[in-house]
Amino acid sequence: MSADTIRERQALDQVTDRLSQSFADRFSPRQVDEAVSSIHHRFDGRPIRDFVPVLVERMARDELRHAVPARR
Numbered sequence: 001m002s003a004d005t006i007r008e009r010q011a012l013d014q015v016t017d018r019l020s021q022s023f024a025d026r027f028s029p030r031q032v033d034e035a036v037s038s039i040h041h042r043f044d045g046r047p048i049r050d051f052v053p054v055l056v057e058r059m060a061r062d063e064l065r066h067a068v069p070a071r072r
Contacts, residue, residue: 004049011053012040019060026069035060035067 016036020029027035039059043052 008049008052012036012056015053015057015060019057019064022061023064027064027067031070032060032064035063039063 016029016033019036020027020032023032036056039056040052042059043049043056046052
């Protein structure tokens with residue numbers, strides 16, 4: 001695993017932690033992780049990775065903000 005891949009994974013873990021805290025009243029940590037992971041996979045195969053965590057956080061925050069919570 002490259003250093004860039006490790007940094008991206010660490011950044012995404014931080015995104016998941018932040019969003020889990022922000023949406024703790026509506027979604028379980030697992031649900032937040034699934035949303036982040038799903039959005040992250042939309043960027044698979046894209047060559048420029050520098051802003052992927054920022055984009056994933058914005059998109060996941062919007063998705064979670066407008067989603068109806070499923071049962072935990």
